[in-house]
Amino acid sequence: MTWKQFFSASIGKKFTVALTGIFLILFLIVHAGVNSAIFVGREDFNNIAHFMSHNYIVRILEIGLFVGIFLHIIQALIVWRQNAAARPVGYHMSKANKNSTWYSRSMGLLGTLILLFLIMHMSHFFVGTKVALYLEDDAPHDLYEKMREVFSNGYIVIIYLVSLVALFWHLMHGFQSAFQTLGLNHKRFTPMIKAIGTGYTIIITLLFASMPLAFYFKWIE
Template sequence: MTWKQLFTSSIGKKLVMGFTGVFLILFLVVHVGVNACIWANDGGTMFNKAAHFMEATVVIRILEVGLFAGIILHLVQGITLEIQNRKKRSIGYHVPMGNRGSKWYSRSMGLLGTLILLFLIVHIKHFWLPNRLGGLANIHEIGFISYNGKAYHNLYGEMLVVFQSLAVVIVYVLGCISLAYHLMHGFYSAFRTLGLHNPRYVRIVHATGTAFSIIVPLAFAMMPISIYMGWIS
């Protein structure tokens, strides 16, 4: 047994998907928590300060490198698995099994993952890139905002501008729906891949996974919607 085998065997590849999947789930918790600050209804002060903490704290910047490494690993292994698994049955069935025995989203993790990736490209271009490369000020007038004489990136202002477009809001909501179904299978499946078989814990993970897959993407989707509809000041 070598370390290489651990990553190239069929279960090894799934373990990578499971570990990175759980890591990305943890990231979602942080992301949705920070973003929920926009609902403080204080003109974005709390949100901008929270975002400032995330970009100015060295620990979080290091974790961010880990986050991108996690996403890339999840993506590369996911694509590899999808391609390899599709090659295992050269002649398909005349009558497919369809939904008898499995859910459509469980069978469509590759497709849902691709949709999430497409959304992420748009999303990173909207917020992360301009923020990190200092491009906010170049794109919009609202680049910086000052609280108590200290300058902060006005990410809240960027949100207000970006989510004025109905098309963008629709893309974000579709991204959240893809995420919801991806999690609906992925949350539970990740723990099974990591070896969870005790029935007591399986029940807890199943229930938690279902709740998480509904609540977190719904919270994310409500952000562009509430800005577009003008529900927050």
């Protein structure tokens, strides 16, 4: 089997979803870590944001991030549709449901909610930052104040929190599933991967949730 045949086959698509999923899992660690600088202070956070937006290595990695997101979405949708078409019905469907969690069967829905949230999130923070960057290359952009402005709206905060619930359940299944697809499905490794995935998911979700809540309730100035 050639590489083209492999990645065109169902297993190849699942492999791509798994690899890009792990890449995005790692990205979330960096993203949460950088954004957590809001708790250090406005100046430090804005300095970090300025460095990230002006560093050429980061910009190149940014392109890789968008490619990873695109591949993850497209291949995941293809796999989801193929699985839906092949899914058993009637008694067999009921039996299959007993052997799987509701969130593992709802990855398509959860992923769609996350995609809609991602579009909104980028419109709030990414687009404005890039426009400011290209208009005034060396001018500081107060991303901290932008976050304060966005998260002063209670409706937006609620949408963010609901989206994070979707992300939580998506990661709860996706973390273990990604490593399982890559062949790390063994009685010695699976419990450890599941435990790490659960811990990772809880920490990442709480970190991201704390940011809009901190601005809305004025826990930080």
